[in-house]
Amino acid sequence: MMSQTTAVPAAYSVKDLNLWYGEHHALSNIHMDILEKEVTAIIGPSGCGKSTFIKTLNLMINMVPSVKMTGEISYEQENLIKDKPDLIELRKKVGMVFQKPNPFPKTIFENVAYGPRIHGIRKKSKLNEIVERSLKDAFLWDEVKDRLDMNAMGLSGGQQQRLCIARTLATEPKVVLMDEPTSALDPISTVKVEELIEKLKEKYTIVIVTHNMQQAARISDKTAFFLMGELIEMDNTDMIFSQPNDHRTEEYITGRFG
Numbered sequence: 001m002m003s004q005t006t007a008v009p010a011a012y013s014v015k016d017l018n019l020w021y022g023e024h025h026a027l028s029n030i031h032m033d034i035l036e037k038e039v040t041a042i043i044g045p046s047g048c049g050k051s052t053f054i055k056t057l058n059l060m061i062n063m064v065p066s067v068k069m070t071g072e073i074s075y076e077q078e079n080l081i082k083d084k085p086d087l088i089e090l091r092k093k094v095g096m097v098f099q100k101p102n103p104f105p106k107t108i109f110e111n112v113a114y115g116p117r118i119h120g121i122r123k124k125s126k127l128n129e130i131v132e133r134s135l136k137d138a139f140l141w142d143e144v145k146d147r148l149d150m151n152a153m154g155l156s157g158g159q160q161q162r163l164c165i166a167r168t169l170a171t172e173p174k175v176v177l178m179d180e181p182t183s184a185l186d187p188i189s190t191v192k193v194e195e196l197i198e199k200l201k202e203k204y205t206i207v208i209v210t211h212n213m214q215q216a217a218r219i220s221d222k223t224a225f226f227l228m229g230e231l232i233e234m235d236n237t238d239m240i241f242s243q244p245n246d247h248r249t250e251e252y253i254t255g256r257f258g
């Protein structure tokens with residue numbers, strides 16, 4: 001029987017992206033499509049530009065004053081580089097989770113309700129509903145439902161990271177960017193976050209930076225290998241880990257450098 005392939009729409013289409021920090025050319029001629037509701041893993045040795053690249057996708061990179069970019073990052077019919085979209089709106093649609101869990105020193109409830117409040121939701125019943133949905137989607141509800149008024153800083157590291165994911169989900173993003181989200185977590189918390197990512201891709205497009213090859217192999221659909229600011233290759237994760245095209249990819253994934 002012939003297999004039918006339906007084209008998955010691209011959430012992002014990146015064309016000829018170049019980025020400089022002052023004089024330092026940190027990303028060179030990047031071309032990449034990031035497909036909707038897939039997990040795209042970004043791998044490569046330290047300093048190759050992984051964090052820089054992921055931070056272009058919601059323009060967090062604009063917080064660095066010396067940054068200059070050329071090329072195109074198409075997201076929802078806009079070129080993020082030239083069209084200067086509203087950053088609050090963009091970051092509502094494109095959420096981000098960082099390496100170190102960074103909850104606010106507020107209650108669990110207030111952490112999750114924070115984004116919706118900024119976007120004008122005041123009604124307590126609506127906020128209750130959003131907080132419950134987000135905590136459930138982040139696999140945290142059962143562990144915290146009886147103590148939503150507890151300070152979030154009292155949660156374990158793994159719980160704090162799932163709370164940060166819940167906080168991101170609360171504004172109903174379309175894309176979730178994750179910059180090494182498990183590197184500060186113990187193995188059990190890491191497994192929980194990986195299971196969570198598997199589930200999240202039913203609803204969200206996910207881009208994850210990881211140093212952990214096994215993690216990329218386990219959870220991603222596509223893998224992109226960066227080296228010294230260049231995208232060396234990107235393909236289905238199975239292909240990258242079984243038959244990469246470029247010898248440098250093979251050397252990296254088999255642990256010969258990096």
Ligand SMILES: Nc1ncnc2c1ncn2[C@@H]1O[C@H](COP(=O)(O)OP(=O)(O)OP(=O)(O)O)[C@@H](O)[C@H]1O
Binds near residue numbers: 026
């Ligand atoms: N704010 C900055 N100002 C100047 N140079 C920077 C800045 N941030 C990163 N760089 C440089 O850009 C290059 C890419 O850095 P980036 O943090 O994106 O790499 P990375 O692949 O995420 O590394 P790691 O795996 O160590 O986190 C590096 O040479 C780094 O020194």
